[in-house]
Amino acid sequence: MFESETLKLSGGRKVQVYRAGKGPAVVWLHGPHGIRKNDPVIAALAERYAVIAPVSPGFNDIEEIDDIRDVHDLALHYDDIFEALGLDGITLVGHSYGGMIAAELAAHVPKRVKRLVLISPFGLWRDDHPVADLFARPYMTIDTILWKDGKPSGPMADPANFPNDPMEKAVGIVQGMTTVAKYIWPIPDKGLRRRLHRVSADTLVIFGEKDAFVPALYAEEFSKAIRGARNVVVPDAAHMVPYEKTDEVMRLIAQQLDGTTRAA
Amino acid sequence: MKFHWFHLMPYPYLPEDFKEKYKSVWVDPPAAELYDPVKGHQVYNDYLDQLEFAEQMGFDGICVNEHHQNGYGLMPSPNLMAAALARRTSKAKLVVLGNSVALYDPPTRVAEEMAMLDVMSGGRLVAGFPVGTAMDTAYCYGANPATLREKYREGVELILRAWKERRPFSFNGKYTQLRYVNPWPTPIQNPHPPIWIPGGSSIETWEWVIKNDFLFAYLTYFGYMAGTTVIDHFWETVDRLGADFNPNRAAFLQFVGVADTDAEAERLYSEPAQYFYNRCFHLDPAFVAPPGYSSIASMRKGVQSTVRESAQKVQGKHLSWKDIIDSGCVVAGSPQTVIDRLNDMADRMKVGHVMLLLHFGNMSHETTLYNTQRFAQDVMPKLRHRFSEYEDRWWPKDTLPQLQRPAPIGVAAE
Numbered sequence: 001m002f003e004s005e006t007l008k009l010s011g012g013r014k015v016q017v018y019r020a021g022k023g024p025a026v027v028w029l030h031g032p033h034g035i036r037k038n039d040p041v042i043a044a045l046a047e048r049y050a051v052i053a054p055v056s057p058g059f060n061d062i063e064e065i066d067d068i069r070d071v072h073d074l075a076l077h078y079d080d081i082f083e084a085l086g087l088d089g090i091t092l093v094g095h096s097y098g099g100m101i102a103a104e105l106a107a108h109v110p111k112r113v114k115r116l117v118l119i120s121p122f123g124l125w126r127d128d129h130p131v132a133d134l135f136a137r138p139y140m141t142i143d144t145i146l147w148k149d150g151k152p153s154g155p156m157a158d159p160a161n162f163p164n165d166p167m168e169k170a171v172g173i174v175q176g177m178t179t180v181a182k183y184i185w186p187i188p189d190k191g192l193r194r195r196l197h198r199v200s201a202d203t204l205v206i207f208g209e210k211d212a213f214v215p216a217l218y219a220e221e222f223s224k225a226i227r228g229a230r231n232v233v234v235p236d237a238a239h240m241v242p243y244e245k246t247d248e249v250m251r252l253i254a255q256q257l258d259g260t261t262r263a264a
Numbered sequence: 265m266k267f268h269w270f271h272l273m274p275y276p277y278l279p280e281d282f283k284e285k286y287k288s289v290w291v292d293p294p295a296a297e298l299y300d301p302v303k304g305h306q307v308y309n310d311y312l313d314q315l316e317f318a319e320q321m322g323f324d325g326i327c328v329n330e331h332h333q334n335g336y337g338l339m340p341s342p343n344l345m346a347a348a349l350a351r352r353t354s355k356a357k358l359v360v361l362g363n364s365v366a367l368y369d370p371p372t373r374v375a376e377e378m379a380m381l382d383v384m385s386g387g388r389l390v391a392g393f394p395v396g397t398a399m400d401t402a403y404c405y406g407a408n409p410a411t412l413r414e415k416y417r418e419g420v421e422l423i424l425r426a427w428k429e430r431r432p433f434s435f436n437g438k439y440t441q442l443r444y445v446n447p448w449p450t451p452i453q454n455p456h457p458p459i460w461i462p463g464g465s466s467i468e469t470w471e472w473v474i475k476n477d478f479l480f481a482y483l484t485y486f487g488y489m490a491g492t493t494v495i496d497h498f499w500e501t502v503d504r505l506g507a508d509f510n511p512n513r514a515a516f517l518q519f520v521g522v523a524d525t526d527a528e529a530e531r532l533y534s535e536p537a538q539y540f541y542n543r544c545f546h547l548d549p550a551f552v553a554p555p556g557y558s559s560i561a562s563m564r565k566g567v568q569s570t571v572r573e574s575a576q577k578v579q580g581k582h583l584s585w586k587d588i589i590d591s592g593c594v595v596a597g598s599p600q601t602v603i604d605r606l607n608d609m610a611d612r613m614k615v616g617h618v619m620l621l622l623h624f625g626n627m628s629h630e631t632t633l634y635n636t637q638r639f640a641q642d643v644m645p646k647l648r649h650r651f652s653e654y655e656d657r658w659w660p661k662d663t664l665p666q667l668q669r670p671a672p673i674g675v676a677a678e
Contacts, residue, residue, distance in 0.1 A: 062560055065410070069438075136403070136550045171563060177555035182410035185402070 002035075002042060002053070009080040016060060017085070018053040021046025026091045026257070027082075028053040029098030031120075031240075032134075032142065034176050036161040040154055041095070041242045044250050049091075049257075054081050056097070058179030059172075071123075071183050071190045074101060075108040082112055089114040091257055092201070095242055096120050096214075097180045100188070103222070106203075107195035116201035116226075117253055120239045122214045124221045125189035132213050135185070139177045140170065145212050148238035156243055196225040203229035204256040206249060208237030265610065265650040266659065268325035268359055269318030269636065270517060270619040273311050273345075274336040276626035277303055278543050282335075288548035289335040290399045298335065307338070310629045312348055317633055318622075319356035321640035324659075325390065326353070327619055329462070329483075330362025331397075332404035336544035343377045350385040357388045357660050359619075361462045361481065364396030366412050367405045370440050371419035372447050375426040379451040386664050387452035392481065393420050394462040395469075399547075402554045410556035415439040417472070420459075427456035458658045460515065465494045466562050470501045474513075479658040481515040481619070485545060486577060487592035488518055488609040495613045511616035512656040518609065519621045521596035522638035529596040532631055534585040537594050539625030541583045594624075599642035606647055616651045617658075 002020040009015060018035055020042055026049035028042055035042065035055055045051045057064035057077060068074050078101060082090060092113050094102030099121025106113040122131055134142060144150045155161070162169045183190070203226045207219040216233045223231035232252055237244040277300065279285065286293050315326045328345040331337030339345055342362035349358055358381060363374045374393075382389040395416050401407040407415070418437045422445070425433070432446035451457055461473045462481040473480045480498055484491050495514060502509060519540075521533035588594050595605045606618070622639055623632040 062556075135409075135554050138549055138553065139555050167564060171560055174555050174563065175560065178410050181555045182408060185408040185410070186406040 002039075002046075002051075007054075007081065007084050009077075009084050011080060013057070013064065013077070013080070015057070015081055015084075016055040017081075018042065018051070018055070020051045020053075021049055023049045024091065024257070025050045025052060025087065026093055027051075027087070029078075029092065029094035029102050030056065031096030031098050032146075032176055032180050033156070034059045034172070036156060038155045038158065038161060040156065040246060041249075044246050045093070045253070048250075048254065052085065052087070054078070056101070056176075056179060058182070059176045062175045062178055065179055065182060071100075071104050071192075072108070074183055075104040078105045079109045079112060088112060091115040093117040093253060094119065094121065096122065096239060097183075099123075100184070100192070103192060103196065103199070106199045106201050107192065108198075110198050110200040113199070113201040115257055116199065116203040117206065117256055118203065118222060119206045119242050119249065120208060120211055120214055121205070121222060122184065122188040122218070123190065123192035124218055124225070125187055126218075126221065129215050129217055131188050131215070131218075134213055135177070135181055139174060142177070146239045148208070148210050148236070148240070148244055152240070152243075154243065156240075193225060196222070197227070199226045202256070204252065205229055205231040206241060206252055207231070207233050208239060208241035208244065209233050209235045210237060211239045211241070213239045265647050265652075266324040266512075266617050266656070267639075267644055267647075268327050268515070268617065268619045269315060269323040269356075270327035270329075270359075270621050271311055271315055271623060272329065272336055272621065273307075273338040274540065274544050274625060275299060275304070275338055276307065276539070278335055278539075280543075282543050283546045286546070288551060289544055289546045290331075291333050291403045291548070291551050293333075293335050295333070304338070311623070312345070312352075314623055314629070314632050314636065315345075315349055316352050318636055319353045321636055322644065323356055323620075323640065325357040325359040325619075327359040327361055329360075329392075330364055330394070330400070332400045334399070336540070343381060346381050346389075347384065350381055350388070354386075357390055358385050359390040359392065359460065361392035361394065361460065361483075363393065364401060364416075365393050365419035365423065366407055366416040366439075367396060367401060368419070370442055371422050372426055372442065372445060374419070375423040376447045376449075378423075378457065379427070379447065379449045382451035382453055382457055383449050387457075387662075388660055389451070389453070389457040390460055390660065391457040392460040392462055393423075398554050398557045399551045402557060403551050408556075409554040411439070412557065413468075413559070424456065424459075427451060452664060453660055458660060460658070465497065466559070467497075467501070467565060468559060468561065470498050471505065474502055474505050474507050477507075477657070479513055479515060479617070481517070481617070483517045483619075485517075485519070485540075485593065487594065488516060488613055489592035491516060492612045495615060499614065510654050510657075511614045511651040512654055512658050514613075514615045515617035515619055516609070516613055516615045517619045517621065518606075519594040519596075519624050520602060520606075520635075520639060520643075521594060521622075522599055522602050522635055522643055523596070524598060526597040526601055529598070529601075530585055532635075533594065533596050533627070536625035536627035536631070537585065537588050537596075538583065541588060541593065541625075544625060599638065599646075602639075602643050603646045606643070607650075610647070610650045614651075616654065616656065
């Protein structure tokens with residue numbers, strides 16, 4: 001179980017922020033599943049870093065995104081969060097939907113982000129290798145496309161992660177999916193390619209080789225568009241690569257961050 | 265009771281193995297492979313003839329609707345169909361149960377086209393504003409399901425203001441910004457045509473419909489027995505909001521087949537009914553419920569979209585004629601059978617407007633005309649009196665009884 005606080009932003013919005021671990025600060029932006037009670041990736045990061053993990057607007061309460069109309073509003077919302085936390089030159093790790101937000105924030109406000117790890121991000125589009133339609137399936141079944149084996153494993157499969165009431169469980173999933181849908185419908189290309197040249201962070205892009213949602217060749221699409229970025233494609237993993245290959249992803253993150261975090 | 269002849273305009277040439285070979289009738293059944301426009305030419309003209317024939321037979325309204333990329337609904341633009349009908353009819357009201365307002369930017373396009381139809385038809389338009397199904401809106405037109413309903417409501421508000429305001433105005437909406445709102449033409453019906461809201465079972469929609477004094481049109485393909493619960497909830501909402509009970513606040517869609525005897529009805533209508541339920545209504549569950557399409561409040565109340573519910577009913581099943589009749593999906597039989605069942609429907613639902621699907625599936629032109637005529641002559645007169653004691657505020661008044669519609673000019677004699 002992680003610590004949680006409610007942060008009030010300058011515009012009046014409230015944000016739930018989880019914290020765990022000690023060490024250099026690392027911000028974790030979660031994917032379409034939100035933050036589960038015993039999220040194994042946050043736990044793994046917390047062994048080395050002081051993890052700060054804000055919950056995306058909409059995931060706890062869908063009305064929170066009423067006035068966050070597009071990816072620009074969303075990027076500025078996250079900038080407001082780091083302003084409120086007094087964090088500058090941050091180390092930002094984002095997965096999937098959180099990877100898109102991390103890339104958008106680093107492109108909108110380059111100075112805010114010093115180190116950037118994008119894990120299975122979306123936000124770019126190639127006609128010859130389209131990103132799959134995450135929403136052309138009943139939303140309770142999205143795991144079939146996200147996990148290598150078509151279903152969650154480890155702590156993410158633990159029923160303790162969900163409310164006991166099946167309706168509340170469904171509402172939680174729908175709120176998250178509705179939020180993701182809002183910012184990427186109908187095609188997850190909202191102009192990020194035009195902005196990525198602005199990113200000044202040291203950037204690492206990680207993809208799972210078997211990602212059936214965002215094909216792994218997007219690793220290069222992202223790393224080519226960001227100055228000095230590297231990319232790593234992890235074999236035998238899919239869109240949920242940080243959950244499927246946690247140790248390896250942690251090693252890659254540590255490699256990317258440690259030299260520079262010590263210096264900082 | 266009023267009777268409206270409703271056409272879905274299905275494509276009648278889907279292959280027999282359609283359900284096995286293709287995953288959906290909607291969104292992505294390949295048009296170039298399945299649709300033959302030369303056959304389509306005949307189909308459109310037959311269908312328009314049928315709607316015109318319905319006027320001759322004394323139906324109160326003729327109805328068209330809007331679907332996109334759909335093998336059972338060939339009317340992406342209901343306004344085009346209504347325009348064709350406006351020129352060839354003079355009495356029947358034109359019930360246009362599109363336009364899905366959120367799909368049109370700016371929504372004043374809808375205000376313009378509907379006003380054109382009202383003026384062309386001499387004030388015979390009923391303006392229907394559906395949200396639109398998930399397939400039509402989110403998947404075929406790329407509308408964002410997270411904002412669809414809010415955009416739709418704002419669009420309807422803009423259209424109504426455009427019809428009511430006496431001066432040009434500016435509209436600074438969340439989804440539409442217009443410096444000069446001043447659509448020409450204005451509708452004949454003053455301030456605007458009756459507004460019908462076709463929809464399913466969303467509580468927020470009912471409350472909005474009742475507060476604005478619109479008509480609620482419940483469109484389901486599963487007949488009055490299955491539909492009664494939803495209509496009951498609608499009447500409860502009317503009561504809860506303190507609005508007056510009036511059967512003319514609601515409309516219901518029903519498939520009907522009339523013949524000399526029940527056995528003859530089976531002979532005539534079994535195949536087209538099975539074509540509809542087993543071939544046309546083949547939906548991929550992938551497309552029925554994008555996140556955000558239904559509100560969290562509706563979800564918590566256990567309310568599903570009509571389409572989603574319908575898809576679940578038929579998914580993976582083959583419905584026989586007996587299934588179709590017993591469940592009330594289609595009311596078919598001798599005139600007396602049909603009269604009895606529609607009286608039962610009126611008793612249960614208390615709905616003043618009945619939209620009839622007298623063509624369905626791949627029914628032939630001749631059978632359709634026969635069914636239409638039998639219904640008009642043998643059934644309609646026996647049910648006319650139902651609810652006649654209630655005023656109908658949701659129907660065009662004959663605004664221009666003096667209006668003489670010019671007859672089409674023939675080719676000059678030599």
